Amino acid sequence: MSNRKIALVTGTSSGIGLHTAVGLAREGFHVVATMRDPGRADRLRAEAADQGVDLTIRKLDVTDRDGARACLDEVAADFGPIAILVNNVGQAVVGTLEQIDDDALQQQLEVNFLGAAALTRHVLPSMRKSGAGRIVSVSSEGGAVGQPFLDGYIAAKFALEGLMQSLAPVAARFGVVVSVVEPAAVTTDFVDNVDNRAFPGPDDPYRDLVEKYLQSAVDNLTRAQPVREAAAVVIEAATTRTPRFRWQTSEAAAASVGRSLADLDGSAVIAAMSTWLD
Secondary structure: OOOOOEEEEOOOOOHHHHHHHHHHHHOOOEEEEEEOOHHHOHHHHHHHHHHOOOOEEEEOOOOOHHHHHHHHHHHHHHHOOEEEEEEOOOOOEOEOOOOOOHHHHHHHHHHHHHHHHHHHHHHHHHHHHHOOEEEEEEOOHHHOOOOOOEHHHHHHHHHHHHHHHHHHHHHHOOOEEEEEEEOOOEOOOOHHHOEOOOOOOOOOOOHHHHHHHHHHHHHHHOOOEOHHHHHHHHHHHHHOOOOOOEEEOOHHHHHHHHHHHOOOOOHHHHHHHHHHHO
16 A cells, blocks of 8 residues: 555656646645556656656556456556546547547547546545545636537536536535646647548538548647647646636636636637638
């Protein structure tokens, strides 16, 4: 059993998850860094070594419910109860609703919503009994703001934020803090991991609009936030003495989310998102 508090982070092979795992280890937590394929852990190990910290790497695929539960149970048995859960895994499929089938929609829900819900459900009993715990879910500005051609991804992130916001006041009665973190564009491998299964062929009526959207997305990445900065906000949300539910990682994210939350008739968001297609 570890003498340090246990923090479990999903999706740590790259990006926000990698730097969150290393950063929490620097804060003194015993970090269990999980990923679907531990064979991709070289970058994580190199960063941990560079920062002079140790962490434990475990296999966890959020879409494998039985395997994920077994991983959490093994972590608790080996090191003690999980004090911090960071739901970080995310993956997007490009396509508007007419282009993506039920399988693609289900996959978006499994990765971005249902997996996080299952992990959260599994850690709640021990957190509730101990009267303490932090559950931080890395969402996106897309958890509050729609975006063209990311219909399935955005829907899953809206669902994630709705679930966590509904859970937060109930969990708080037992000392458990629930938060979401909303990055905008970040310099990660996220775009490289986008599923383009629905990318239109030459005769697809959406092709020109998809290409304009993708060019806007690429242009947006030139102003992307450094990944370490975004991870620092996740770490703050997980460790702060003054917790809150919603955290944006940058001024760009705050402006985007703020516009949406104040937009009672939806016109401001629709107008802003339409510029991605010009």
